[in-house]
Amino acid sequence: MLEGKAIQAAWNDVQDVSQGYTTKPYIQTTPHSGTDDQCCCMCNKPLRRSRQQRMVHLIDGGLSFLHPKDEALYTSDEGDMLWFFIGPDCAKKLGLEWTITLEP
Numbered sequence: 262m263l264e265g266k267a268i269q270a271a272w273n274d275v276q277d278v279s280q281g282y283t284t285k286p287y288i289q290t291t292p293h294s295g296t297d298d299q300c301c302c303m304c305n306k307p308l309r310r311s312r313q314q315r316m317v318h319l320i321d322g323g324l325s326f327l328h329p330k331d332e333a334l335y336t337s338d339e340g341d342m343l344w345f346f347i348g349p350d351c352a353k354k355l356g357l358e359w360t361i362t363l364e365p
């Protein structure tokens with residue numbers, strides 16, 4: 262498992278545009294199976310529903326985050342895992358621009 266600076270380094274190095282849209286690798290900071298929609302998809306901490314929620318778009322069978330600015334360039338395929346919740350701390354590490362917000 263990657264932690265702290267290693268995560269940042271992985272994300273900084275790997276912004277892939279080879280498929281015509283920008284992606285970053287999806288990293289779980291706490292190992293968990295599946296994606297509980299009440300929990301952060303990275304650290305698996307429970308989310309507070311009263312707060313503004315952030316979501317990320319997972320593609321490539323769950324291997325990559327898709328940048329929201331490139332939604333129009335992405336054609337949904339069998340690897341499209343759709344949207345998952347991400348906690349505020351993990352969203353900051355990932356980069357808020359990689360998330361969309363939902364009002365409570």
Ligand SMILES: [Zn+2]
Binds near residue numbers: 305306348349
């Ligand atoms: Zn988290």
